[in-house]
Amino acid sequence: MRHIISILLENESGALSRVAGLFSARGYNIESLTVAPTEDPSLSRMTIVTTGSDDVIEQITKQLNKLIDVVKVVDLSESAHIERELMLIKVRAIGKDRDEMKRMTDIFRGRILDVTEHTYTIELTGTGSKLDAFIQAIDRSAILETVRTGASGISRGERVLRA
Amino acid sequence: MELTGAEILIRCLQEEGVDCVFGYPGGAVLFIYDALFKQDKVKHVLVRHEQGAAHAADGYSRASNKTGVCLVTSGPGVTNAVTGIATAYMDSIPMVIISGQVPTHAIGQDAFQEVDAVGITRPCVKHNILVKDVRDLALAMKKAFHIARSGRPGPVLVDVPKDVTAASCKFEYPDSISMRSYNPVLKGHPGQIKKAAQLLLDAKRPMIYTGGGVILSDAAAELAGLVKVLGFPCTSTLMGLGGFPGTDAHFLGMLGMHGTFEANMAMQHCDVLLAVGARFDDRVIGNPRHFGEVQRKIVHIDIDPSSISKRVKVDVPIVGNVREVIDDLVKLLQASREKPDAKALKAWWAQIELWKGKDCLRYDRASKIIKPQFVVEKLYEVTKGDAIVTSDVGQHQMWVAQFYKFDKPRRWINSGGLGTMGFGLPAAMGAQFANPKASVTCVTGEASFQMCLQELSTCKQYRLPIKIVCLNNRYMGMVRQWQQFFHGNRYSESYMDALPDFSKLVDSYGHVGMRIENPADVEPALKEAFKRRDELVFLDFITDQSENVFPMVPGGKGISEMILAEEL
Numbered sequence: 001m002r003h004i005i006s007i008l009l010e011n012e013s014g015a016l017s018r019v020a021g022l023f024s025a026r027g028y029n030i031e032s033l034t035v036a037p038t039e040d041p042s043l044s045r046m047t048i049v050t051t052g053s054d055d056v057i058e059q060i061t062k063q064l065n066k067l068i069d070v071v072k073v074v075d076l077s078e079s080a081h082i083e084r085e086l087m088l089i090k091v092r093a094i095g096k097d098r099d100e101m102k103r104m105t106d107i108f109r110g111r112i113l114d115v116t117e118h119t120y121t122i123e124l125t126g127t128g129s130k131l132d133a134f135i136q137a138i139d140r141s142a143i144l145e146t147v148r149t150g151a152s153g154i155s156r157g158e159r160v161l162r163a
Numbered sequence: 164m165e166l167t168g169a170e171i172l173i174r175c176l177q178e179e180g181v182d183c184v185f186g187y188p189g190g191a192v193l194f195i196y197d198a199l200f201k202q203d204k205v206k207h208v209l210v211r212h213e214q215g216a217a218h219a220a221d222g223y224s225r226a227s228n229k230t231g232v233c234l235v236t237s238g239p240g241v242t243n244a245v246t247g248i249a250t251a252y253m254d255s256i257p258m259v260i261i262s263g264q265v266p267t268h269a270i271g272q273d274a275f276q277e278v279d280a281v282g283i284t285r286p287c288v289k290h291n292i293l294v295k296d297v298r299d300l301a302l303a304m305k306k307a308f309h310i311a312r313s314g315r316p317g318p319v320l321v322d323v324p325k326d327v328t329a330a331s332c333k334f335e336y337p338d339s340i341s342m343r344s345y346n347p348v349l350k351g352h353p354g355q356i357k358k359a360a361q362l363l364l365d366a367k368r369p370m371i372y373t374g375g376g377v378i379l380s381d382a383a384a385e386l387a388g389l390v391k392v393l394g395f396p397c398t399s400t401l402m403g404l405g406g407f408p409g410t411d412a413h414f415l416g417m418l419g420m421h422g423t424f425e426a427n428m429a430m431q432h433c434d435v436l437l438a439v440g441a442r443f444d445d446r447v448i449g450n451p452r453h454f455g456e457v458q459r460k461i462v463h464i465d466i467d468p469s470s471i472s473k474r475v476k477v478d479v480p481i482v483g484n485v486r487e488v489i490d491d492l493v494k495l496l497q498a499s500r501e502k503p504d505a506k507a508l509k510a511w512w513a514q515i516e517l518w519k520g521k522d523c524l525r526y527d528r529a530s531k532i533i534k535p536q537f538v539v540e541k542l543y544e545v546t547k548g549d550a551i552v553t554s555d556v557g558q559h560q561m562w563v564a565q566f567y568k569f570d571k572p573r574r575w576i577n578s579g580g581l582g583t584m585g586f587g588l589p590a591a592m593g594a595q596f597a598n599p600k601a602s603v604t605c606v607t608g609e610a611s612f613q614m615c616l617q618e619l620s621t622c623k624q625y626r627l628p629i630k631i632v633c634l635n636n637r638y639m640g641m642v643r644q645w646q647q648f649f650h651g652n653r654y655s656e657s658y659m660d661a662l663p664d665f666s667k668l669v670d671s672y673g674h675v676g677m678r679i680e681n682p683a684d685v686e687p688a689l690k691e692a693f694k695r696r697d698e699l700v701f702l703d704f705i706t707d708q709s710e711n712v713f714p715m716v717p718g719g720k721g722i723s724e725m726i727l728a729e730e731l
């Protein structure tokens with residue numbers, strides 16, 4: 001099962017490698033990992049997308065909590081949450097494909113950020129599966145480059161994760 | 164008044180009540196050694212290899228329940244210490260390692276004797292800290308000691324660049340520390356403890372399974388109280404030996420890969436299991452699926468939530484300090500009007516007596532060649548069961564665990580988690596420094612001993628009267644045993660050729676060496692050795708080459724699927 005794990009951790013050098021090292025040392029999967037400081041510059045917020053059985057996910061959260069730099073851990077997938085990922089994708093856009101590409105971008109509520117005679121650079125946000133769907137929907141051979149941030153997540157409603 | 168970083172380090176050690184540091188100097192720590200030279204509160208013990216420093220600090224901690232401290236230089240100093248750090252990590256030993264580092268401006272330049280100490284040790288420490296500013300040093304040390312000792316203990320490394328030890332600032336040592344990201348739970352949840360008590364009272368075939376957590380939390384008295392109220396059988400892991408008296412009638416001996424028949428059978432067939440500060444590791448439960456084939460309820464007390472339901476699913480988890488939780492549990496049981504089911508318990512004990520009848524540790528006592536088990540039994544008698552015994556890793560380690568009945572905690576010191584050959588002698592040094600008057604014995608094998616024998620020199624320098632009992636079978640015995648059982652008797656590279664004459668070897672260090680080849684000489688030799696109160700004596704017992712450790716649960720097998728001596 002896919003899980004989105006949110007981690008609040010001390011914004012200290014080495015904290016990221018402790019988390020990454022934990023995942024590799026114990027053989028846990030990382031589908032994506034994002035991290036950046038929060039409104040409190042002493043804290044970073046990390047989102048990890050991982051897969052595993054319930055037992056594995058339980059171990060992952062326990063092991064993360066054990067890291068001295070980790071302040072809080074929640075498995076967002078346990079309750080209602082919002083997941084967003086940003087993708088920048090550069091595609092070939094010539095001839096009649098140019099219109100088609102614009103149409104697809106509109107359908108997926110993307111934006112064209114940069115235009116050349118032969119290319120579009122498109123910005124798209126959404127869940128990981130929406131971004132996957134866009135890639136599926138367009139002509140694969142038109143894709144020149146993709147950059148994805150990996151998912152960030154937050155709980156719905158009034159639930160908050162803070163120190 | 165301002166102090167240099169080096170002076171601050173020493174002051175921090177004094178504030179923490181550290182009386183003894185094990186270390187080895189080098190370029191990056193010269194300022195620290197200079198500061199050590201100028202004071203006399205913290206004693207420095209000069210080892211002969213940094214692995215020895217880490218093991219000695221570890222042994223010191225295990226024997227005393229204080230935090231062990233070791234000091235090593237950058238680069239090879241800290242890489243040499245890594246085996247010792249990992250050893251302490253696997254057994255949750257509180258330790259602070261101070262490593263020198265190249266100056267901050269040289270970090271990342273591939274400077275002379277530069278290694279990424281924080282990176283190399285990250286997977287085998289509880290935490291580590293690179294101190295880049297002298298003003299952060301005191302707080303880093305405070306944190307290091309706090310983290311090493313509290314919660315589930317473990318080693319913490321503080322990496323200190325040379326320029327930080329030379330720079331100065333005002334010294335202030337915080338009295339206490341609070342960290343928003345680190346607050347171990349000590350008190351067990353009352354509701355869970357209540358559930359546990361009820362399960363125990365309802366049990367028909369109960370079993371108590373204890374581990375190193377009992378030793379680490381100093382819970383021996385509380386555990387004895389619990390067994391007294393309940394009257395349940397009790398077993399222990401290799402790490403927990405001494406946490407409950409080995410001579411008590413409720414004790415079934417060690418369990419696991421080389422556990423007794425009765426302990427392993429009772430573990431498999433119990434209906435309620437109370438696990439206390441133990442972690443169901445693969446040397447105890449080699450096959451969780453096989454273990455799960457018998458229905459039972461499990462209560463698990465541990466300070467580390469990640470140890471609970473990791474390999475074996477648990478019904479009543481209780482996170483907390485083992486001593487505090489047992490104390491609460493005993494109070495609850497004493498106050499309860501219910502008593503354990505005496506009739507069921509009687510039948511269960513009768514079953515256990517039948518299992519005991521196997522006499523699974525039996526060996527040939529009439530042998531003309533010295534049997535290693537016989538040496539350990541005699542050692543037990545001669546030391547009246549009251550020595551601090553360290554060991555290396557292999558068959559000899561298991562025979563001590565089986566035949567030396569530890570009645571008190573912190574008397575049995577061995578590398579259980581990492582299984583580090585070479586641990587025994589330096590750990591014995593640490594134990595001796597922690598208990599200068601105690602009788603300290605290192606039981607070793609001729610292979611293990613050669614991994615850290617340079618420390619014989621340290622023993623001479625500090626006049627450590629350790630008794631070294633070498634069970635010399637001319638083989639890496641445990642490797643040979645596996646090769647015999649599982650690899651068609653092909654003894655690939657496990658024969659110890661070209662052995663030194665150990666008595667001459669120790670003699671050249673200024674110690675006493677003895678070689679014993681006859682069973683009749685075993686006891687007199689041991690007596691003679693222990694009479695030499697002020698000398699290190701090495702007893703080279705030439706033992707039966709073909710002896711194996713029984714019972715044995717082959718790797719991956721169920722705990723009741725033991726190979727017994729008669730089956731071969």
Ligand SMILES: Cc1ncc(C[n+]2csc(CCOP(=O)(O)OP(=O)(O)O)c2C)c(N)n1
Pocket residue numbers: 555556557558559560582583584585607608609610611612634636638639640641642
């Ligand atoms: C540093 C290290 N290297 C290798 C091993 C693997 N190993 C486990 S037991 C053993 C043999 C130990 O032989 P010895 O010290 O003579 O003890 P014996 O088993 O004969 O009692 C070996 C090589 C280990 N545990 N530690």
